[in-house]
Amino acid sequence: MNGHCNVKVNDTVEEFHCNNSDLLIDSRKSVVHHKHETSRKKDEDQSRLPALEAAYTSILRELGEDTDRQGLLRTPLRAAKAMQFLTKGYHETIEDILNNAIFDEDHDEMVIVKNIDVFSLCEHHLVPFFGKVHIGYIPNKKVVGLSKLARIVEIFSRRLQVQERLTKQIAVGISEALQPKGVAVVIEASHMCMVMRGVQKINSRTVTSTMLGVYLEDPKTREEFLTLSRSA
C-alpha cells in the first residue's frame, strides 16, 4: 500500500511540475519531510529528554537564575517537554492523519475553512509566532474531511518554521493529497520575535499566501476566495 501511494504522489508532483513550470522547484522536497528534517519517531522523544533537560538547565544557569529555587526546580523538564510538543509536527505525515477521510462527492464549488488558529516557532529565534490560516480549495470530485485541513495545518505548523515555507507546505500538502483543481492558503500571523524584541512593533502582522492551480490562473476565483475569507 505504501508503494501504491508513492506512485500516485510522484505522478501528481510531475503533473504540477509540467503545468506550472515556474512554480515551486522544491515542491518535491516539501511534501512530507524536508531532506534536512530527520524523521523523529515518537518513542525517540523519551530517550532524548535528558539531553534537552541538561541543555535547559545550563541555559537557566547562564541567564543568571538560581536553578535550585522552588519555581525553577522542574523547569528544565517542563521546558523540554513543551519544546517537544511544539515541534511534534516532525513525527507526523499526511498519510497518517488523512485517515482515508477522502470522499467521492460530485462537488466542484469552492470549499473554504477559515480562521484556523495556528501556532508555530520561528526557526531563527525559537520564539513563537501565531495567527490565523484560511484555506480554500476547489475539489475535483474528491472532498476531504474538514478537520483534516486543520490537521494538515497542525502537522506543518508544529515545527521550526518560516511563515513563507509553512504556507507553501500546507498548500502543496493539500494538493498532493487531493489533486483538487486549485488550492489557496493565506496566513496572517504575529511574530513574537518582532513584538517582544528587536524592533518591538506590537501591532504588526505578517501576511503570506500561496495560490495553486486555478487560484493562480484565474483572478476571479482568487478574488472570490479572498472576499469570502475576509468577511466577518
Add this chain to the structure above:
Amino acid sequence: MEHSKQTQFSSSDKKDAGASSVVNGHCDGMLKRAAGGSSQPPAAESGSQRPVMESWREDRTRSVEDNEMSLPSLAAAYTTILRGLGEDPQRQGLLKTPWRAATAMQFFTKGYQEKIIADVLNDAIFDEDHDEMVIVKDIDMFSMCEHHLVPIFGRVHIGYLPNKRVLGLSKLARIVEIYSRRLQVQERLTKQIAVAITEALQPTGVGVVIEATHMCMVMRGVQKMNSKTVTSTMLGVFREDPKTRDEFLTLIRS
C-alpha cells in the same frame, strides 16, 4: 549537592550519541566554572543561599560582560536542543539560530541587569501638591513563564494615590519592564511592581492589575485560545477603602 548534579548531567551528555566534541568541550568548561564557583562563596548569579520568600526582593545584577561571557555556553545549549528535537543545525535557516536564540533569551531576561533605584527612577520623583489618583493603563507587558520558558503577554494597569510626591509617568512603565523581563509568575510580577512603587514613593496607596495571555496554556497543554489570567495587588488605601478601589477599577475599564 550541586556538584553531584553536574556530574549527572555530564555523564548523560557523553552518552548522547549526537553530541559533538564541541558540546562536550563546552560542558567541561561549564563544569570547571561551576565547580570553581561551588567552592567559593556563591557569585551574584546563583544566590541560592537566601530563602525562597526573600528571593523576589533581590536585585539580581547581571552585567553586560556577564552576558557576553555566557553567550557561547548558551549557544551550545541551544545547538543541543536543536539536535535533540531532530533538526539539522547545519541547514541554512538554522545556522546562526543558537546565537540568535541565546541573544533573544538574554533580552527576554534583561530585567536581571537593572537596579530599580539607581538606573530606572533616575531621580524622576517630584514634589507636587497632588493627592488625587494617578492612573497609567494599557501598558503592554511581555514576560517569560518560569515553568515552561514560553512567553506571557498582556497589559498592566497601575494606579497610585500620591502623598505629595509624584513619579515621572514613563518610570511606571520602566518599573513594569524591569520586573516583567524575567522568568516570572504573574502573581509575583504584580506584587513586585506594586511594592517597588510603594518603596520608591511612599504613596498613600498603590493598585496594580495585570491581564495576560499565557502561551503555555494557549499553545500547549489545555490549549484554550481565548483564556486570560487577571491578577491584582492593592496596597495602602486601595486595599482599605472599597470606594477608592472601585474608582480605580472603573477607570481602568473605560
